[in-house]
Amino acid sequence: MTKKYIIFQCTNCGRYLYTDKQHKTRQCPCGKQVKIKKAKKIGETKKPKEARQAIRKLQKEKSDTQGFFKYK
Ligand SMILES: [Zn+2]
Structure with missing residues (x-):
């Protein structure tokens, strides 16, 4: 049985x-219990490693463009 992992936005x-x-929901570090159905899906992969890499890349792009994830 192959697993699939969904990449999505809180x-x-x-x-x-x-x-x-x-899974139907996922707890975000911000405290929100995110419903996967309602979340904006970015993509999916069979490997958690790929999912982590994709997320790291996305977070970086986001922080580069918006400064959203930069910490003082
Ligand atoms: Zn969140």
Whole structure:
């Protein structure tokens, strides 16, 4: 049985997250219990490693363009 992982954006803070496709919700570090169905899906992959790499790339692009994830 092959697993799939969905990459999506938190509906509250816009963070990129990933979760097992079988899951219905995922707790974001911001505290929001994100419903996968309602979240903006970015993509999906079979490997969690790929999901993590994709997210790192997305976060970096986002912080470069918006400064959203930069910390003082
Ligand atoms: Zn969040």
